[in-house]
Amino acid sequence: MAINIENVVGQFKIEGTFSEANIFGDGLINTTYKVKTAEDNQANYLLQIINHHIFKNVPELTKNIQRVTDHLREKLNAIPGSDLERQVLTPIDTLDGSGFVLDQDGNYWRMFLFIENARSYNQLSNANQAYVGGKAFGQFQSRLADLPGEPLYPVLPDFHNTEMRILNFIERVKQNPVGRLESVQEEVDFLMERSEEFKKVVQMGREGIIPERIVHQDTKFNNVLLDEKDDILCVIDLDTVMPGFVCYDIGDAIRNGANTGLEDDRDLDNVSMNIELFEGFIKGFLEETKEVLTPAEINTLAFGAKLLTYEQAVRFLDDYIDGDNYYKVNAPDHNLVRTRAQIKLLKSMEEQFDQMEAIVKKYAAN
Ligand code: ADP
Ligand code: GN1
Numbered sequence: 001m002a003i004n005i006e007n008v009v010g011q012f013k014i015e016g017t018f019s020e021a022n023i024f025g026d027g028l029i030n031t032t033y034k035v036k037t038a039e040d041n042q043a044n045y046l047l048q049i050i051n052h053h054i055f056k057n058v059p060e061l062t063k064n065i066q067r068v069t070d071h072l073r074e075k076l077n078a079i080p081g082s083d084l085e086r087q088v089l090t091p092i093d094t095l096d097g098s099g100f101v102l103d104q105d106g107n108y109w110r111m112f113l114f115i116e117n118a119r120s121y122n123q124l125s126n127a128n129q130a131y132v133g134g135k136a137f138g139q140f141q142s143r144l145a146d147l148p149g150e151p152l153y154p155v156l157p158d159f160h161n162t163e164m165r166i167l168n169f170i171e172r173v174k175q176n177p178v179g180r181l182e183s184v185q186e187e188v189d190f191l192m193e194r195s196e197e198f199k200k201v202v203q204m205g206r207e208g209i210i211p212e213r214i215v216h217q218d219t220k221f222n223n224v225l226l227d228e229k230d231d232i233l234c235v236i237d238l239d240t241v242m243p244g245f246v247c248y249d250i251g252d253a254i255r256n257g258a259n260t261g262l263e264d265d266r267d268l269d270n271v272s273m274n275i276e277l278f279e280g281f282i283k284g285f286l287e288e289t290k291e292v293l294t295p296a297e298i299n300t301l302a303f304g305a306k307l308l309t310y311e312q313a314v315r316f317l318d319d320y321i322d323g324d325n326y327y328k329v330n331a332p333d334h335n336l337v338r339t340r341a342q343i344k345l346l347k348s349m350e351e352q353f354d355q356m357e358a359i360v361k362k363y364a365a366n
């Protein structure tokens with residue numbers, strides 16, 4: 001059935017009158033629209049279909065995001081000059097008070113205030129942007145450290161549990177559900193050779209060597225909105241904010257942001273880790289977090305970049321072997337192209353690992 005967006009929008013408490021809705025952004029999970037209102041002086045909105053095949057408990061997810069954004073707003077309120085409509089996401093409530101709309105086709109919708117004059121980049125162009133990205137995710141984490149109340153609901157349990165991801169991957173390879181295994185044996189072997197190494201962080205957590213904290217867990221650079229001057233505006237895409245380990249956030253930010261190529265670059269010559277961008281991320285992140293991180297956590301930061309790159313390669317290849325059920329794809333081999341780019345990036349990090357560790361030490365010390 002054709003989606004009637006105006007009808008959906010009518011179930012949210014918006015100011016102004018619906019004018020138009022257009023597909024927006026480059027997310028791989030949710031479907032996002034910008035909704036414009038007819039009046040010049042009224043706000044615009046960001047409307048999303050939540051991917052409920054992935055986020056199965058939408059009421060709990062909605063509550064998490066409400067709690068997180070309320071807390072961040074309180075923190076901003078105490079900082080003079082804060083822009084409460086642009087520095088934190090503002091969820092829009094529904095007429096029934098649930099915060100989401102379930103339409104007759106089974107789609108779950110939510111809405112936020114649209115943050116105007118914001119920039120969201122898929123690729124970085126300089127080390128200052130990396131510094132700002134690192135700072136944004138560091139700040140996000142430190143502002144949420146004292147979130148009151150019960151732990152956030154684990155919307156995606158074991159999201160970055162690499163040990164579990166590897167077990168699922170081995171199972172998928174065994175099943176080979178759509179017959180794609182033969183063409184990817186080399187990639188499977190590469191990943192399996194490293195499987196023991198990348199179970200380390202989960203094991204350290206289990207042994208109590210590193211603590212769980214509230215972390216973002218999806219720290220792609222396009223999940224930070226920057227202002228006109230490339231300063232931090234707002235961290236968005238809060239679906240995966242849950243307890244986890246600190247290296248997940250800085251690790252995924254570097255995986256995504258310090259790549260000289262694209263996440264899905266077909267030309268592997270473009271793909272490598274840029275050490276200046278790595279340094280920018282670490283500098284910004286540690287500026288915001290080094291007072292609270294333990295030495296054991298600091299020791300995981302450079303490793304986190306390799307870990308999240310490895311894990312992402314496993315996730316993309318797992319989805320490829322499964323027949324592309326998780327990520328949006330634009331070609332039949334898209335997930336394989338993504339896997340190969342992650343593998344190339346991981347190799348580049350392996351080559352530069354000593355330097356990466358030295359950079360972490362430098363910024364942790366001063
Ligand atoms: P996904 O989970 O699919 O990545 P996001 O929540 O990240 O979805 O939204 C997709 C894109 O939409 C973002 O990368 C960003 O460019 C833009 N975006 C998201 N929320 C807002 C907002 N409140 N205001 C302006 N742009 C936004
Ligand atoms: C997804 O939603 P988006 O596009 O920001 C994914 C991340 C992956 C990323 C790879 C909930 O992020 O974990 O790292 O794609 N989000 C989820 O681009 O699986």
Ligand code: MG
Pocket residue numbers: 027028220222223237
């Ligand atoms: Mg996103």
